[in-house]
Amino acid sequence: MGNLPLDWRVCSRARLSRDPRFDGKFFIGALNSGVYCRSICPAPTCKEKNVCYFPSAAAAAEAGFRPCLRCRPECSPGTPAWLGTSNTVTRALRLIGESGLEDGGVEVLAGRLGIGARHLRRLFLKHLGASPSAVAHTRRLHFAKKLIDETTLSMAHVAQASGFGCVRRFNAAIRNTYHRTPTQIRRLARQIATLPENEYVFKLRVRPPYQWKSMLDFLAMRATPGVEAVEHGSYRHSIFLNNLQGYFEVSLGQDPDTLNVRILFADPRSLFLIIERIRRMFDVNADWEPIANRLRTDPALRSQLCAKPGLRLPGCWDGFELATRAILGQQVTVKGATSLAGRLVRSFGVPSSARNGLTHLFPRPEVLADAKLISIGLPASRAEAIQCLARAVCRGEINFDGVTDQDAFLRRLAELPGIGQWTTQYVAMRALGEPDAFPAGDIGLLRASGMNSPRALEARAEKWRPWRAYAALYLWNSGHGRSKA
Numbered sequence: 001m002g003n004l005p006l007d008w009r010v011c012s013r014a015r016l017s018r019d020p021r022f023d024g025k026f027f028i029g030a031l032n033s034g035v036y037c038r039s040i041c042p043a044p045t046c047k048e049k050n051v052c053y054f055p056s057a058a059a060a061a062e063a064g065f066r067p068c069l070r071c072r073p074e075c076s077p078g079t080p081a082w083l084g085t086s087n088t089v090t091r092a093l094r095l096i097g098e099s100g101l102e103d104g105g106v107e108v109l110a111g112r113l114g115i116g117a118r119h120l121r122r123l124f125l126k127h128l129g130a131s132p133s134a135v136a137h138t139r140r141l142h143f144a145k146k147l148i149d150e151t152t153l154s155m156a157h158v159a160q161a162s163g164f165g166c167v168r169r170f171n172a173a174i175r176n177t178y179h180r181t182p183t184q185i186r187r188l189a190r191q192i193a194t195l196p197e198n199e200y201v202f203k204l205r206v207r208p209p210y211q212w213k214s215m216l217d218f219l220a221m222r223a224t225p226g227v228e229a230v231e232h233g234s235y236r237h238s239i240f241l242n243n244l245q246g247y248f249e250v251s252l253g254q255d256p257d258t259l260n261v262r263i264l265f266a267d268p269r270s271l272f273l274i275i276e277r278i279r280r281m282f283d284v285n286a287d288w289e290p291i292a293n294r295l296r297t298d299p300a301l302r303s304q305l306c307a308k309p310g311l312r313l314p315g316c317w318d319g320f321e322l323a324t325r326a327i328l329g330q331q332v333t334v335k336g337a338t339s340l341a342g343r344l345v346r347s348f349g350v351p352s353s354a355r356n357g358l359t360h361l362f363p364r365p366e367v368l369a370d371a372k373l374i375s376i377g378l379p380a381s382r383a384e385a386i387q388c389l390a391r392a393v394c395r396g397e398i399n400f401d402g403v404t405d406q407d408a409f410l411r412r413l414a415e416l417p418g419i420g421q422w423t424t425q426y427v428a429m430r431a432l433g434e435p436d437a438f439p440a441g442d443i444g445l446l447r448a449s450g451m452n453s454p455r456a457l458e459a460r461a462e463k464w465r466p467w468r469a470y471a472a473l474y475l476w477n478s479g480h481g482r483s484k485a
């Protein structure tokens with residue numbers, strides 16, 4: 001436990017007060033029962049001498065502890081990016097989230113990160129207390145447990161969707177971990193309301209505070225007509241994945257600190273990826289404390305942090321869609337960009353089978369690569385920028401998935417015509433989820449911060465690192481400034 005990023009006294013206080021702000025930041029092993037718990041577990045608390053603390057669920061599992069059936073560690077918010085001390089671990093976790101360790105194991109993962117497998121293992125042990133394969137295994141297991149508890153999928157489908165390959169391996173892993181069969185676990189779970197075919201409802205926990213309304217307002221202002229819809233407090237987006245259509249909907253749950261996610265999609269094998277993308281879009285893994293501690297040092301931000309604690313970084317469903325939208329937003333108002341986006345979708349998007357006001361899927365890069373974009377009233381320069389982006393994506397030169405070298409990715413993006421500093425930083429912020437991205441040339445940021453040049457603003461923003469993207473959101477939110485995209 002020497003590698004625990006938190007002081008054990010902090011863990012102890014968080015455990016005894018069942019503090020939800022620490023949910024997922026560490027796990028508690030109960031020595032008597034051999035079970036590991038979240039900081040919020042409702043079970044009676046043990047004496048301090050009978051517990052130990054782990055930096056991750058995988059570390060607790062590797063030490064031989066079983067997940068608690070009451071607090072369900074699989075439901076805790078994800079490992080926060082305050083691992084920031086090791087960017088490599090954060091990127092590795094993201095890659096494991098996207099594709100598990102299915103394609104090639106630790107060696108391939110390390111290769112993609114540009115380091116050796118032994119070094120990657122060492123970093124994982126240092127920051128998470130568990131090896132990459134243990135982390136991947138725990139994630140798979142946790143997702144399987146979620147599917148058992150929260151859906152009516154057949155066990156064969158659960159095995160497949162959670163990446164176990166065959167039912168025998170899945171059964172063995174579940175029995176080994178929970179000392180119960182999958183069917184017994186499902187019986188224990190609360191009665192699941194029967195949902196229409198291919199429809200799933202999940203709960204995603206967030207660490208409080210979480211400014212849901214600001215998140216929704218931000219997305220509503222920029223919602224692309226037909227592809228996204230915000231109404232009655234919920235956000236919807238159409239999905240196109242592996243040649244299948246669907247949609248998802250996110251709203252604030254009735255349970256505290258929970259987002260409700262409804263997914264309509266025909267292939268349960270894609271659920272993991274869909275949920276992982278939604279988690280990122282809604283910045284579920286973020287940890288408020290270090291962000292607030294850093295930004296509070298700026299007097300102008302301090303009052304806003306107090307007024308609206310827990311602002312999150314709105315991500316996106318699809319990187320190409322976001323980047324296209326960012327180009328459309330150059331030199332026009334948000335409203336102007338929204339109406340251009342609507343026309344783009346109606347002219348080049350595929351009609352969607354989803355309901356609820358989602359009439360289209362966002363146009364594919366293959367279509368925009370050769371489309372007559374000026375026909376929707378787009379200036380020639382921006383039409384060309386979108387076309388070049390679409391072509392680069394089609395050629396595989398730009399790939400928004402599994403970005404491991406962010407700087408190289410942004411350099412390639414900036415080489416395209418019509419994509420400057422503002423656009424690359426905006427894309428880094430919302431498509432890559434980079435907490436330190438900062439479009440210093442943004443008119444809204446300049447206005448809200450009262451700085452008269454991007455350079456002056458950059459200099460002031462040095463103090464906000466590595467959370468400059470959150471500072472940007474506070475400035476945009478202050479009412480004095482609006483972002484362009």
Ligand SMILES: [Zn+2]
Binds near residue numbers: 036072
């Ligand atoms: Zn528990």
